Amino acid sequence: xxxxxxxxxxxxxxxxxxxxxxxxxxxxxxxxxxxxxxxxxxxxxxxxxxxxxxxxxxxxxxxxxxxxxxxxxxxxxxxxxxxxxxxxxxxxxxxxxxxxxxxxxxxxxxxxxxxxxxxxxxxxxxxxxxxxxxxxxxxxxxxxxxxxxxxxxxxxxxxxxxxxxxxxxxxxxxxxxxxxxxxxxxxxxxxxxxxxxxxxxxxxxxxxxxxxxxxxxxxxxxxxxxxxxxxxxxxxxxxxxxxxxxxxxxxxxxxxxxxxxxxxxxxxxxxxxxxxxxxxxxxxxxxxxxxxxxxxxxxxxxxxxxxxxxxxxxxxxxxxxxxxxxxxxxxxxxxxxxxxxxxxxxxxxxxxxxxxxxxxxxxxxxxxxxxxxxxxxxxxxxxxxxxxxxxxxxxxxxxxxxxxxxxxxxxxxxxxxxxxxxxxxxxx
Numbered sequence: 520x521x522x523x524x525x526x527x528x529x530x531x532x533x534x535x536x537x538x539x540x541x542x543x544x545x546x547x548x549x550x551x552x553x554x555x556x557x558x559x560x561x562x563x564x565x566x567x568x569x570x571x572x573x574x575x576x577x578x579x580x581x582x583x584x585x586x587x588x589x590x591x592x593x594x595x596x597x598x599x600x601x602x603x604x605x606x607x608x609x610x611x612x613x614x615x616x617x618x619x620x621x622x623x624x625x626x627x628x629x630x631x632x633x634x635x636x637x638x639x640x641x642x643x644x645x646x647x648x649x650x651x652x653x654x655x656x657x658x659x660x661x662x663x664x665x666x667x668x669x670x671x672x673x674x675x676x677x678x679x680x681x682x683x684x685x686x687x688x689x690x691x692x693x694x695x696x697x698x699x700x701x702x703x704x705x706x707x708x709x710x711x712x713x714x715x716x717x718x719x720x721x722x723x724x725x726x727x728x729x730x731x732x733x734x735x736x737x738x739x740x741x742x743x744x745x746x747x748x749x750x751x752x753x754x755x756x757x758x759x760x761x762x763x764x765x766x767x768x769x770x771x772x773x774x775x776x777x778x779x780x781x782x783x784x785x786x787x788x789x790x791x792x793x794x795x796x797x798x799x800x801x802x803x804x805x806x807x808x809x810x811x812x813x814x815x816x817x818x819x820x821x822x823x824x825x826x827x828x829x830x831x832x833x834x835x836x837x838x839x840x841x842x843x844x845x846x847x848x849x850x851x852x853x854x855x856x857x858x859x860x861x862x863x864x865x866x867x868x869x870x871x872x873x874x875x876x877x878x879x880x881x882x883x884x885x886x887x888x889x890x891x892x893x894x895x896x897x898x899x900x901x902x903x904x905x906x907x908x909x910x911x912x913x914x915x916x917x918x919x920x921x922x923x924x925x926x927x928x929x930x931x932x933x934x935x936x937x938x939x940x941x942x943x944x945x946x947x
Contacts, residue, residue: 643682643683643722643723643724643725643745643746644681644682644683644684644723644724644725644726644727644744644745644746644749645683645684645685645686645716645720645723645725645726645727645745646674646677646678646683646684646685646686646726646727646729646745647685647686647687647688647712647713647716647726647727647728647729648670648671648674648686648687648688648712648728648729648730648731649687649688649689649690649705649708649709649711649712649728649920650667650687650689650690650705650731651689651690651691651694651705652667652689652731653689653917654667654668654670654671654672654687654913654917655668655910655913655914655917656668662892662895662896662899663889663892663893663896664889664892665892666731666732666881666888666889666891666892667731667732668892668895668909668913669734669891669892669894669895669896670729670730670731670732670733670734670891670895671687671731671913671916671917672895672898672899672909672912672913673734673735673740673894673895673898674687674729674734674735675909675912675913675916676898676912677735677740679912680741681743681744681745682744683744683745684720684723685916686716686719686916686918687913687916687917687918688708688711688712688715688716688918688919688920689917689918689919689920690705690708690920691919691920693922694707694708694711694922695922695923695924696810696811696822697711697807697808697810697811697923698811699923699924700924701810701811701822702822702823703810703822703823703827704822704823704824704827706827706828707810707822707827707828707831708920708922709728709730709788709828710803710806710807710810710828710831711807711920711922712728712920713726713728713791713803714800714803714804714807715920715921717795717799717800717803723795724746724749724794724795725745725746725748725749725753725792725793725794725795726745726792726793726794726795727745727748727790727791727792728790728791728792729789729790729878730788730789730790730880730882732789732880732881732882732887732888732891733789733790733869733878733879733880733881733882734878734879734881734891734894734895735877735878735879736872736875736876736877736878736879738875738877739877743877748792748877749792749794751866752792752844752846752868752877753792753793753794753844755844757841758798758841758842758843758844759793759794759795759796759798759799759842760791760792760793760798760799760802760842760843760844761791761792761793761843761844761846761868762784762786762791762832762836762843762844762845762846763786763787763789763790763791763846763847763854763868763869763870764784764785764786764787764845764846764847764848764851764853764854765785765786765787765853765854766853766854766856766870766871767853768853770785770826770829771785771852771853774826775833778817778830780833780834780837782833782836782837782852783837783840783852784836784845784849784851784852784853785852785853786829786832786833786836786845787829787869787880788828788829788832789869789880789882790868790869790878790880792868798839798841798842799842801839801842802835802839802842802843805834805835805838805839806828806831806832806834806835807831809830809831809834809835810822810828810831812834815834817830818830818831818834846866846867846868847863847864847865847866847867847868854867854870856870856871856874859873862874862875863875863876871883871887872887872890879891
């Protein structure tokens with residue numbers, strides 16, 4: 520007979536084997552579950568990749584039409600304005616025909632089909648920029664850090680898709696003030712560019728100026744022409760200019776109050792939206808003329824030092840309050856943003872990218888500007904096979920900003936002659 524010790528050893532061995540078997544079953548079950556979950560994750564990733572590839576294969580026109588299906592509310596708001604725009608212009612252009620077809624399809628669904636993509640001809644809206652840097656110069660990997668190229672390229676693509684016009688006014692060599700002699704920093708010439716755009720595009724009704732670190736946000740990029748945006752933001756016909764407030768920055772908290780001008784609002788000059796109107800033109804000329812003010816030490820300093828044209832915007836807004844609508848919080852000195860915890864409410868026209876605005880203004884720091892460049896570079900990479908080459912789009916959009924130089928008032932006649940011959944500027 521086996522001894523008691525051997526029997527106990529056998530029992531312990533059986534128990535041990537059963538425990539081992541149980542453990543292995545649990546491990547096998549968990550392994551199967553892990554494999555099942557991994558397979559599900561792989562399937563989801565492949566599905567997302569397929570959907571992304573389908574999206575990339577689609578043309579920008581198809582993307583625009585798909586997003587138009589989702590923008591019923593915006594289009595309904597634009598109908599009333601669009602009807603008046605169409606009726607004003609008896610000679611129907613393709614762009615106006617698109618608007619008229621859209622209105623007809625809303626009023627008589629069985630009579631007209633949804634129109635195709637807007638055609639860039641005799642555009643009702645003009646998107647413009649101004650800078651001393653040429654957006655056509657950055658090449659290759661340099662584009663990843665060239666936000667002025669990125670902003671111009673995205674604006675050109677947006678204009679091509681929506682039927683608006685895009686123009687980039689390059690300040691060549693020097694910016695001359697309205698007196699024909701004062702030398703200003705290049706940012707001042709954005710105001711001159713706005714005036715020149717109204718003169719060069721007499722049929723355009725809406726104008727949007729963007730700084731070289733701003734772009735239409737992705738949410739509105741594919742589905743909102745300037746006509747549609749105007750229906751929402753330029754609804755007050757007696758106030759043709761839309762100005763955007765700045766946040767609680769150094770400009771609003773320190774620099775502006777120090778001037779003692781009793782300003783009601785702290786404004787940002789990076790984005791300006793307006794409709795064609797005598798008051799709008801008067802406002803722009805008032806703003807431009809502030810660059811040569813002689814009775815204000817801050818204005819004299821601002822000719823060539825920060826805050827440049829933003830200082831003049833404050834003067835113009837004070838002098839012509841009847842021409843401007845201030846957003847998003849006209850009851851406050853500056854806009855209120857809860858930070859990265861949420862979006863600006865009720866609606867935001869332009870601010871940092873996290874504020875959920877119509878326009879992303881990458882003005883926080885250099886890294887923020889590089890984010891804009893990365894966005895545009897990715898856009899170019901994903902559109903190599905389409906007719907969205909940045910060199911082609913920008914080549915026809917860049918032109919020199921015309922300066923009126925008072926040659927008789929310039930002390931340095933040789934420099935005046937050089938300016939006239941090298942930059943194409945014209946004497947007054």
